[in-house]
Every structure is written in C-alpha cells, then in structure tokens.
Amino acid sequence: MTALGVNRLCKSFGGLRVTANVNLDIAAGERRLIIGPNGAGKTTLFNLITGELTPDSGSITLFDHDITKTPSRRRPHLGMARTYQIITLFPRDSILRNVTLGLLGLSDLRWSPFHDLARQQHLVDDAHEALKRVGLTHIAERPLAQTSYGERRRVEIAMALAQKPKVLLLDEPFAGLSIDERRDVKELLLTIPRDVTMVMIEHNMDVALDFADRITLLHFGEVIVEGTRAEVVDDPRTREVYLGH
Amino acid sequence: MTRSSARWLALAVALLALATLPFWMIGDYYTNIASQILYWAIFALGLNVLVGYAGLVSLGHAALFAMAGYTAGLVLEAGHGHILAIVLGLTASVATSAVFAVLALRSTGIGFLMITLALGQIVWGIAYRWADLTHGDNGVVLHGYPRPFGLGIDTPTGFYYLTFLFFLLALASMTIFVRSPFGASLRGTRDQARRMTALGYNVWLIRFFAFLISGLWAGIAGLLFVYYNQFISPQIVALQTSAEVLLMVISGGTATLLGPIAGAAIVVIMKNVVSAYVERWNLVLGVIFVAIISFMPEGLVPGSIRLWKMGWRALLTRKKALPNTGAPPS
Numbered sequence: 001m002t003a004l005g006v007n008r009l010c011k012s013f014g015g016l017r018v019t020a021n022v023n024l025d026i027a028a029g030e031r032r033l034i035i036g037p038n039g040a041g042k043t044t045l046f047n048l049i050t051g052e053l054t055p056d057s058g059s060i061t062l063f064d065h066d067i068t069k070t071p072s073r074r075r076p077h078l079g080m081a082r083t084y085q086i087i088t089l090f091p092r093d094s095i096l097r098n099v100t101l102g103l104l105g106l107s108d109l110r111w112s113p114f115h116d117l118a119r120q121q122h123l124v125d126d127a128h129e130a131l132k133r134v135g136l137t138h139i140a141e142r143p144l145a146q147t148s149y150g151e152r153r154r155v156e157i158a159m160a161l162a163q164k165p166k167v168l169l170l171d172e173p174f175a176g177l178s179i180d181e182r183r184d185v186k187e188l189l190l191t192i193p194r195d196v197t198m199v200m201i202e203h204n205m206d207v208a209l210d211f212a213d214r215i216t217l218l219h220f221g222e223v224i225v226e227g228t229r230a231e232v233v234d235d236p237r238t239r240e241v242y243l244g245h
Numbered sequence: 246m247t248r249s250s251a252r253w254l255a256l257a258v259a260l261l262a263l264a265t266l267p268f269w270m271i272g273d274y275y276t277n278i279a280s281q282i283l284y285w286a287i288f289a290l291g292l293n294v295l296v297g298y299a300g301l302v303s304l305g306h307a308a309l310f311a312m313a314g315y316t317a318g319l320v321l322e323a324g325h326g327h328i329l330a331i332v333l334g335l336t337a338s339v340a341t342s343a344v345f346a347v348l349a350l351r352s353t354g355i356g357f358l359m360i361t362l363a364l365g366q367i368v369w370g371i372a373y374r375w376a377d378l379t380h381g382d383n384g385v386v387l388h389g390y391p392r393p394f395g396l397g398i399d400t401p402t403g404f405y406y407l408t409f410l411f412f413l414l415a416l417a418s419m420t421i422f423v424r425s426p427f428g429a430s431l432r433g434t435r436d437q438a439r440r441m442t443a444l445g446y447n448v449w450l451i452r453f454f455a456f457l458i459s460g461l462w463a464g465i466a467g468l469l470f471v472y473y474n475q476f477i478s479p480q481i482v483a484l485q486t487s488a489e490v491l492l493m494v495i496s497g498g499t500a501t502l503l504g505p506i507a508g509a510a511i512v513v514i515m516k517n518v519v520s521a522y523v524e525r526w527n528l529v530l531g532v533i534f535v536a537i538i539s540f541m542p543e544g545l546v547p548g549s550i551r552l553w554k555m556g557w558r559a560l561l562t563r564k565k566a567l568p569n570t571g572a573p574p575s
Contacts, residue, residue: 050443076445088440090433101433104426105444113427113458120426159444 002064003028003197004049004167009058011041011048011221018044019055020221026167026214028063029194033212034201035232037242041221042201043085046169049199050082051075062167077106079166083156083173085201089144095155096140099127102159130162134188150181157188168192170200174207182207205243209233217242263409273401277473280405282506282513283412284469289493289505290415291462296491297500298428299455300435302358305345305365306463307486313338313464314471314481315372318385327391335464341368342460346453353438365487373479384478387471398472408469415462419502422458431455432500496537498544507545 006024010017018041026032034042047053049060051072059068062078070078090098103123104110118124131137134154144152153173160168173189174182186207192198202208209215215232217225219242225235232238267276288310295301317334321327349360372379379385390399398407422428433441434448441448471477480486493512498504511533520526541548 052439052443073442073445073447076443082443084440084443088437088443090436090440092432092436097429101429101441102444104429105441105446107426109426110430110446111427111454113422113425115426116421116424117426117429118424163444 001028002026002061003030004199005059005061005064006045006049007059007061009045009048009060010056011044011053012056018221019048022058022218022221022223024216024223026197026199028166028197030197031211031213032197032199033208033215034199034218035203035205035208035215035242036218039220040218042218043171044221045218046082046171046199046201049169050080076163076165080169081160081163081165081167082169083160083171085171085175087149087152087156089152089155089159091145092143094141094143095131095136095147095151096124096127098144098155099130099158099162100124102130102162103127106163126162130158133161133191134158135184150177150184153177153181153185154188157185161192165196167197167199170198170202172201172203174202174204186211260413263412266409267402267405276401276405278513278517280401280408280469280473281517282510283405283408284466284473285490285493285513286506286509287408287412287415287469288463288466288490289497289509290419290502291459291466292490293494293499293501293505294419294422294431294455294459294462296494297504298423298431298435299452301349301353301452301455302491303345303349303361303459304358304484304487304491305349305361305363305368306459306490307482307484308365308368309338309342309345309460309463310467310470310486310490311372311477311482312341312368313467314477315379315385317468318387318471318477319378321387322385331391331468334468335461338464338467339457339460342457342463343453345460346456350449350452350456362484362487365482365484369479369482369484372482379479382479384476384480387475390472404473408473411465411469415465416502416506423502427451427454492534496534496545498546498548501544501546504544504546511545 002025004024004026006022009019009022011019022045034045036042044053048055051070055068059066061067062080065078067075067078090101093101100117100123103126104117107123109115109120128137128140131140134157136151136154136158139147139151144155147155157170157173173185177185182204189198189211200208200211209229212229214226214228216223217232217238224241225232225237227235233243266279270276270279292303292306295303313334316337317330320330320333345361345364348364349357352360373381392398393407396403398404430441430446430451433446434451438448470481489512493508494505495508496511497506497508512530515526515530515533519529523529537545537548541551543551
C-alpha cells in the first residue's frame, strides 16, 4: 500500500521552477531518503507535502486519500508529522510543555479555556512517554532556552513522535549535531517501528545511507535518480550532481 | 514561608485592601479614582489577551470599548431598559470585534496594527460625523443607573463595588484562561505560528476567538465607563484612548496578569491625582514610561520582580562573602 504518493507535482516561484513533475511512491513502513545538492527543492517538496505551500499542479495522496487541497493544519490529524531543518520550537516553555503542545494539537481539548493544562494527566503522561523515547525525561522540566542544540533536535523529534504519526517527515535531523549526538539520533530513528513510514532529507550520507530502504535524488526540482541504496550510489548521475567523483 | 504561600498571602492582602477600600480611603474622590483604575484595568486585561498572549498589537481597541458604551447609551435614550442596553452593548462590542478580527487577521505585526488603527479611526469618524445617530461632539448622555439585585450603584461606594466585582471576574477568568489549553495554544501562535499549524492547530481561528474575548472585556469596561461618567463622546473613541490602554499594558508588562493592572493604576493616578499638583503631568508620565522602557523593558511588574531577585541574590552573596572570624563583635 502506498503511504505517501506524490504525482506530477509542480511548483514555481515566479520564473523559478522549484518542483518539476515530481513523482514519489512511498510504501507503508518504508524508509525513504531524499538527497540532492543545496537548492534542489528538497525542503520545498516537504512544504508542498505538508501543505505549507500550495502546488501549481499535481496531487498528493496519503494512504490513497487525495490530500492536495486539505489545509495544512488538517494533515497532522490525518497522520502526518514533520520536523524542521531550522529548529522551530517554543523557547519560552519547558521541554515538557513543548511536547505537550504537540499532543494538544490533535486533541479537542485545545479549544478549552477552562481546563488547567498542567492537570491533564493523560497529556502529561504521553508527553513524558515521548520524551522517554528520545532520552530526555531527566530534563523534562528544563526551559527549552537552557538546552543544547542536540537536545532541541531530539525535542523536535519527540514532538513529532508524540503525535503518533503514520507518516513522519524529517528535514535534516542530523544537521548541526556532534558525532555523539548523531549516533544517538540515529539510534533513536532506528527504534521507530515499521508502522511509521519515514521520509528523511539529509546531507550526511554516513548516517543517512544506513537508514534508507530507497533513495530519491533531486536536482533542480526534478527526480533524476531513484532506487535502492546500491542503485543510487552506483548511478553516475548521483556522482555527477551530488557525491562527486 | 515558601514562595507560593508568600504569593498567596500577598494576593489575599491586596484583595482585602481592595475589598475594604471605601472604608479606609479618605473621601469619595479617591474611591472614584479607584473605580476608574479598576475599569481601565479590566480594559487593559482584555487588550493584554491580544498584545501579550497572541502577540498582536491593536491600536483600535477604543472602538470596541466605546461601541458598548454608545450602544447602551443610545438604547437607553430610546427608552429601553438597562438589561437590554447592557446586552446590546456587549453584543455590539463583540460583533465589532468579529468584524475587526476578520479584517485585521489577514496580517500580523505592523500590518495588524495599521489595520486596527484604521478600523478604530473609522468608528471614531462615525461617532464624530454621524451626528443624527451619535449627536456628534455633544455625545450621548445617560440618566440613571441600573439596580443589580436591588443594590444601588449610584453612590461612589456602590459603583466601586460593582466595578470591583467585574474586576475580580476579569482577573479570575484571565487566570484560568492563561493556564488553559486554549491559553497555551494562543501563546503557541504568538511564538511559532508556523509550527502550530504543522501541529494541527487552526492559528487563524485561535486568534479570532482571542480577539472576541479581548473585545468582550473591552465592552464590559466600556459599559462601566459609560455608567460611571453618565456620558460618552467621540473623544473616547479617538486614537489617544487606544494608545493609552496599550501603554498601560506595555508599561505594566505584557503577558502578565498584574502588569496591565499596574499600568492602569499609573496612568489613572497620573491623570487624576498628580495632575492636581503638577501642571505638566504629561511630562512626568512620559518620563515614567521612558524610565520603565529603559530600565525594565519587560514592563514594570516583571521588571520589578527581576530587580528584586537580583538585589536579594546580591545580598545573599555579600553575606556569604563576609569573613566569619568567630570573635564577638566589638
């Protein structure tokens, strides 16, 4: 079954074509790596998939349901979660509150002006559970502003995981991490069960290649190579535009 | 004593002082000043929902404040009762908030500020120019007060307690609101609107509801204002009123519960009390605002807490640094 389908997707900013007839067919449970040089249109593709940008043409399906016109805010309710290349969290709040906000986004309780959020034990417990998965339980109450870059990356992932997504989009989750932090995040990603389909943009090939079942190479908004790890790495076009000789 | 119990004790003392104010305050004049502080504080608390918790700075809130007052005044003038006047006044205020929100929430930041300013000026223009309805510069005059539960509010003490009751309601509802899931969602839209959308929140609708809540409290304050003054004119719809209440919020401390109250107290006291002794009281008010912004950019209340903590920490460090010789003091 196709978890995430992208069909002849196009997007231009003025005269600049950033996504050109992109097709993706990502199976349920698959780990897909999207690679490409800077400016290839990888993050734009994520923004189109999540609805932050509206495509000029083409369609997007989530488990065979057309979501092209579904508002961005509705897509998390359908099982899609994402992380950002540039960390996008709530710096005035604690780590726990950040993850709780992630959970609250899918709860009808978010409209309530009467309940006490801190006393919603089921949300707090679920947030702790998500933090446990990323190894941050011991600093759950720490203000986000007092955490390291690597910890924030993990909070990003915890927020996404807390929403129990069916499709998880990770935009450069290893960016800016130290070797140890990279190892920790990689181990964390490998523990995510196969009922979550994962699509990852990453430049760090050392860690990313181990992760991927299949790889898509984007260049100037076009898919130029797609296949298994071996197929993509061996393809001369990959060496030409991305890996180098 | 723990920090939490000290906070509760301070709150209890403050509320007790306010509850008994007419008994220890010297003269009705100052009781009336206290009433003014409280209804301006309600207005500022309402605006703080937008400015502090939503990060949306409005310069058109005087229109929402005045809309309730004008509507109530005109309904009473037409010979209807106080209940209808109050209900329609609040309805008008909330409905105007909805229109303002639909138009202004197309933008954020400076765009939002400019749209609210323009909308406020349109309402001011209507109040000033549509003389057949609003009597223009002459304003609308009220005659008489309602008697809620048979209690008279036509005396300074009676009106003070009515205002105090609504002030308590505003403070309690804001306290609950800030801790609520909706309050957390609203703060989230202020800090990371894009992320909130990606988490499944309807950012526009959250801001819209926040605008309505803000407008409702502006309307309640507007009704208290018009009953207190028994008069409303275009002057109160003008930009100066919007700017003044915004200054109350910013100078006291945005996104705090006590900040807008402190800001309201400063402005009302400067206008009504200090102006009796200092001819150029506006200059003094300006200097106070500049001092607050310079030394406490986060506002008077959070700034004072920060300075207090700094002073306390410095005192403790100094105590620890003093050598203990063990010898008795000479």
